[in-house]
Amino acid sequence: MTRPPRTRPTLEEVAARAGVGRGTASRVINGGDKVSARARQAVEEAIEELGYVPNAAARALVTRRTNTVALVIAESEERVFGEPFFAGTIRGIGTALNEADRQLVLLFAQASARRGDLEQYLTRQHVDGVLLLSLHDDDELPDRIRAHGLPVVVGGRPSGGSAVGYVDVDxxxxxxxxxxxxxxxxxxxxxxxxxxxxxxxxxxxxxxxxxxxxxxxxxxxxxxxxxxxxxxxxxxxxxxxxxxxxxxxxxxxxxxxxxxxxxxxxxxxxxxxxxxxxxxxxxxxxxxxxxxxxxxxxxxQSPEDMGRAMVEMLLASSTVPAEAPAGRMLSTHLVVRATT
Amino acid sequence: MTRPPRTRPTLEEVAARAGVGRGTASRVINGGDKVSARARQAVEEAIEELGYVPNAAARALVTRRTNTVALVIAESEERVFGEPFFAGTIRGIGTALNEADRQLVLLFAQASARRGDLEQYLTRQHVDGVLLLSLHDDDELPDRIRAHGLPVVVGGRPSGGSAVGYVDVDxxxxxxxxxxxxxxxxxxxxxxxxxxxxxxxxxxxxxxxxxxxxxxxxxxxxxxxxxxxxxxxxxxxxxxxxxxxxxxxxxxxxxxxxxxxxxxxxxxxxxxxxxxxxxxxxxxxxxxxxxxxxxxxxxxQSPEDMGRAMVEMLLASSTVPAEAPAGRMLSTHLVVRATT
DNA sequence: GTGAGCAGTGGGAACGCTCCCACATCCACG
DNA sequence: CGTGGATGTGGGAGCGTTCCCACTGCTCAC
Structure with a gap:
């Protein structure tokens, strides 16, 4: 439980090695412009040589963003892994987040005991937004998360009067x-x-x-x-x-x-x-x-599309936070086989 | 993409409200001893009133720990969600981590394109350790992660000469x-x-x-x-x-x-x-x-036990980091039904 | 020739926390 | 009545980033 010794190079060290200032090194890493080709190359070499990896915690501390989105599934592992619907939705969510350069972390909302931990995890600035799947009736979770200022999108129209954005099949x-x-x-x-x-x-x-x-x-x-x-x-x-x-x-x-x-x-x-x-x-x-x-x-109905739509809505709601939560219905079509 | 405004109370504010110093407030939150009952109660009230939630990024920055463990599944969502083996293993891992007060985040290692992102996520100090499941032959991932100083445990004995800890059924x-x-x-x-x-x-x-x-x-x-x-x-x-x-x-x-x-x-x-x-x-x-x-x-064979054993090994390896990676075999027993 | 403007740069400040040291009490013991 | 060890307490320092401002040279228009 002691603090592990620092072993990884810092941005400061990279900058020193490249013979530039910390600011310039940071600009190179974050793809900023206004960096001379010479400086850029020096920094990139230093990163390579030192095996530098940015510290996400430090970055999150100042930017207040983590580029990570949580998908919370309120269902037992058994059921989740039994229904192909979940697999499809998760895949849709995964690819959509990937395209938006966000990381997906999957969390299972288990029995009551665990609920507190889950809420803490979500709230403690680990994620920028939350997607919820398979909520049971009148679950308070989405409202509680929203109360902490985190964007939330629910998959499947909530039956209660919960004021959160949702995506559902029509x-x-x-x-x-x-x-x-x-x-x-x-x-x-x-x-x-x-x-x-x-x-x-x-x-x-x-x-x-x-x-x-x-x-x-x-x-x-x-x-x-x-x-x-x-x-x-x-x-x-x-x-x-x-x-x-x-x-x-x-x-x-x-x-x-x-x-x-x-x-x-x-x-x-x-x-x-x-x-x-x-x-x-x-x-x-x-x-x-x-x-x-x-x-x-x-x-x-397409679980993939539902996943994608959930991500779209979540990302939109974090750029325009004042917007009132809305619902979105996904249309369906008929697949005619041999029973009609 | 702009930095969201700060809205949440900080530890400093909690301390001020409780009329104590920042150090004392921190001690209360982290369950430390050496705090008078009066101070403790004042801090707890202040936390309640302000709705204070600790900032994980700030904490991780100084402690260099996140209390989070990643489970990486190197398999398509389809297959994962088809086989009950995964559900059992994940459940075992989940409960074991829960008991140890660690959070589990589930990540899917997808096609090559995504691999880089995954590796970045893991090494950027988001997690304290990595569990790997369903590796394919000669996957370099465990070694690469270990090279960054992260503890790794693999489920299923790796066939190659990879020097990582593993748990497998005997x-x-x-x-x-x-x-x-x-x-x-x-x-x-x-x-x-x-x-x-x-x-x-x-x-x-x-x-x-x-x-x-x-x-x-x-x-x-x-x-x-x-x-x-x-x-x-x-x-x-x-x-x-x-x-x-x-x-x-x-x-x-x-x-x-x-x-x-x-x-x-x-x-x-x-x-x-x-x-x-x-x-x-x-x-x-x-x-x-x-x-x-x-x-x-x-x-x-018990997938739950395998999950638990993986967690045990991971937690052990992070307290005694110098230890050479070892393998652990889980014994099986016969269930006699009607075909013999 | 001069001033405006811009590309490029360095580094101070701040993010919110934990760690740790210095310090203030208090009690018990000789 | 001191001395010394608990027991509490406050706050400085530092974690590794990003943000932003100040600054340096240039170029170019007038």
């Missing part, structure tokens, strides 16, 4: 797209397997389903609405329930691909042909969508 | 365990499906197989050795090949669970009963091992 528009497609295919009785009502993705996609029907002058039949929990098994169950209630339905829009996969299994069990008897549309365009039998028609 | 011992178990069950013709020869896990487990046979006074029959690439399909192919060559084999040790799952499928196709006709043992005890039919007997 779930309503996507669901409308799906329903319009089924209508266009001439389907008469379009059912839906909705997600949990307490999740934004669940309620918005149901809302889109309702609005999509309305746009086609169809009336909403409550018996055609079933609920699942976004898991495959729940989709299977819900499909069975729907078939029991309305045996002559001819289409179903599922709020995600996993439930759609379950629905396909249920339809196969029930001896219905897809798409001849019943058409199926999913949401997400997850990897599984391409490998169901038959391959699933689904609403495509 | 693959040889695990494979011996598997073979001994099969011998004990009275199996006569024990085959193996080995992993790629250019991966340490592949060659070591094959070595363990050979030594296990020798320990039971069995001679090695080359026809009983097949190769796979750790993928499920390759396990299936290899099993078919083995059955063709040696129809009367009665056991097979697979270098990982995924290949074992493939082998089970092949055995089922070939009409062999497991374990009556052929016993199967895997390696890893991955989640899939519990859900094969029948459930797979396998060598258990």
């Amino acid at each position: 779930n309503v528009q996507g669901a409308e797209l799906a329903v319009a497609h089924l209508v266009e295919r001439g389907r008469q009785r379009i059912a839906t397997i909705a997600g949990p009502a307490d999740m934004v993705a669940g309620s918005s996609r149901l809302q889109g389903y309702v609005e999509g029907l309305a746009a086609a002058d169809r009336t909403l039949d409550e018996r055609l609405v079933a609920r699942g929990d976004f898991g495959q098994a729940s989709g299977e169950q819900a499909m069975h329930a729907l078939l029991d209630r309305v045996p002559d339905l001819d289409a179903v829009f599922c709020a995600n691909d996993l439930m759609a996969a379950g629905a396909l299994r249920a339809l196969s069990d029930a001896g219905r042909r897809v798409p001849e008897d019943v058409a199926v549309v999913g949401f997400e365009d997850a990897p599984i969508a391409a490998s169901t039998t038959p391959p699933l028609t689904t609403v495509h | 693959n040889v011992q695990g494979a011996e365990l598997a073979v001994a178990h099969l011998v004990e069950r009275g199996r006569q013709r024990i085959a193996t499906i080995a992993g790629p020869a250019d991966m340490v896990a592949g060659s070591s487990r094959l070595q363990g197989y050979v030594e296990g046979l020798a320990a039971a006074d069995r001679t090695l029959d080359e026809r009983l050795v097949a190769r796979g690439d750790f993928g499920q399909a390759s396990g299936e192919q290899a099993m078919h090949a083995l059955l063709d060559r040696v129809p009367d084999l009665d056991a097979v040790f697979c270098a990982n669970d995924l290949m074992a799952a493939g082998a089970l499928r092949a055995l089922s196709d070939a009409g062999r009963r497991v374990p009556e006709d052929v016993a199967v043992v895997g390696f890893e005890d991955a989640p899939i091992a519990a859900s094969t039919t029948p459930p797979l007997t396998t060598v258990h």
Whole structure:
């Protein structure tokens, strides 16, 4: 725990070796202009010879910037590493930050005990901004971070009245797209397997389903609405329930691909042909969508784009800090495969 | 890009408000003793009122420590997020660091372009130590980092002559365990499906197989050795090949669970009963091992323990920096399920 | 010939903290 | 009544940068 001895050369030493002043050396390193070619070369040589590496702490102390952005994932490692959605989003964030010359550090917000540490880390001037993913309802974290003056962008629309910027997929528009497609295919009785009502993705996609029907002058039949929990098994169950209630339905829009996969299994069990008897549309365009039998028609959303959009918003909000936090919706499009 | 205005209170302000000196305030914050109860309380109140948060950059500048450890994963996001092994290891690392009051930052070592940035980040005094996971053969990264005086620990034994500390599962011992178990069950013709020869896990487990046979006074029959690439399909192919060559084999040790799952499928196709006709043992005890039919007997390794061990080694190496880098092997044990 | 302007440079000051030394008390002991 | 060791305390120095101002030569226009 003692202070390690200094071993690395300082800017002062580089300057001395190059025979210039500290200011000039600093200008060379930070790509400033107004440096003669001779001085520049001398400094660069000195850096090379001494193996000089700038001290980030000293720099951050004076500039009050770290060029580092934190991505906080409020989810257990297990779930994070299970869902391909996270991988895509992280990749999008990573490349976007890279292009903007920012470093990404990934943090997991774990159980309550750890929360304090996390907040401290974020607040103690380690990062210039924070991206948040997979927040649970009414999590106070974004507001608390914002209270410390740090820019925050949340991935996924927060359900509470939290006044932070967010980026989300336009779930309503996507669901409308799906329903319009089924209508266009001439389907008469379009059912839906909705997600949990307490999740934004669940309620918005149901809302889109309702609005999509309305746009086609169809009336909403409550018996055609079933609920699942976004898991495959729940989709299977819900499909069975729907078939029991309305045996002559001819289409179903599922709020995600996993439930759609379950629905396909249920339809196969029930001896219905897809798409001849019943058409199926999913949401997400997850990897599984391409490998169901038959391959699933689904609403495509791009986690990469979401990541990029989050970064854009964060960087924008740190240059124009006074701006009121806004939301941004990413549009979706339909990928037609073999289930419609 | 301009310097943001200072808005946060400094230690000096806290001290002034509490009516004490800067030194005393610092002592309170850093849990030092030799502070009167009265002064302590005054400082704590001032911190509360002002919402004071220490500036990490300033602290790091003088202490030359950041209490932060980087975990660098040299793998694409896709693969990382696909394999449960990573999740377990990260969790182990996270909890161990947490207990030691260190922060974890996760970095992905991507393509060459990004490598320079990564190295800069690590060496610029952002972190006190580096953990590396999933290095590819002869990666120079650990040596380069060490050259900058940063402690490094690698997960998985490096195949090259790199002089860094590492932690790995004792693959040889695990494979011996598997073979001994099969011998004990009275199996006569024990085959193996080995992993790629250019991966340490592949060659070591094959070595363990050979030594296990020798320990039971069995001679090695080359026809009983097949190769796979750790993928499920390759396990299936290899099993078919083995059955063709040696129809009367009665056991097979697979270098990982995924290949074992493939082998089970092949055995089922070939009409062999497991374990009556052929016993199967895997390696890893991955989640899939519990859900094969029948459930797979396998060598258990713990990614959590590996993560913890890596942290222990890293922290130890930073207190006793002169110590020569060493390796540490984690022992395994057998989990007997229904395939033997 | 003179002054303005500019490219280039050096180095003081400041960033916010920890370390450490000097100093002030206080109590116990001889 | 001193002396000496705890126990607290204040604040100077310094960590390695960047920022900025003052300064030096030049060139060029008038």
